[in-house]
Amino acid sequence: MDHRKPTAAMRRRHNLIAEWRGVEDGPLMDLPTLMVGNLAAQIVAQAGLANRVKLEDILAAWQEIVGAFLFKLTRPDTFERGVLTVRLLQPTAHHALMQEKVKILRRLQEKLPDAKIKDVRFRHG
Structure with a gap:
């Protein structure tokens, strides 16, 4: 302040x-x-918008990381405390993503180091 x-x-x-x-x-x-400029970062953090901005960045990188086919079946849903939750449209995509989870996480961390992604979780629905 x-x-x-x-x-x-x-x-x-x-x-x-x-x-x-x-x-x-x-x-x-x-x-x-x-000054309003000094309050902007505080307001964004209190409103939870900082994580939303990171989620938008993750969504933009998601297709490149998982490919066009899996992109059609999945969407990053939430990003809280370093954990990215991805919603799956079909349970069959879960197996494919679990096989590649370590690679996906590493590529997300490399592409978006400021997001500080610690884990990726997959959920149906």
Whole structure:
């Protein structure tokens, strides 16, 4: 957070508002000045959007990693705490993906190192 001391203009504004409201000069000046740019990352993290952005990156790389055939049968669904959950349309795709799980995980980690993917889990449905 950006904690700046109040400027002269800020003090004048505060005094005008305090006078208009009929209150004593109070703790309003002690509140930190926050810049919207400084809050954006915090808001994204609290809203859970940071993981969503990573999931979009994973989805973009998924077809290249598993190939066109398996891409039609699967979709990355959630990404939480380093675990990617992939939904499968057909149970037969589960066997093929389990055989290649280690390779898929390694390729995801190489392609998207910032995502910090620790594991891949496959779910039907």
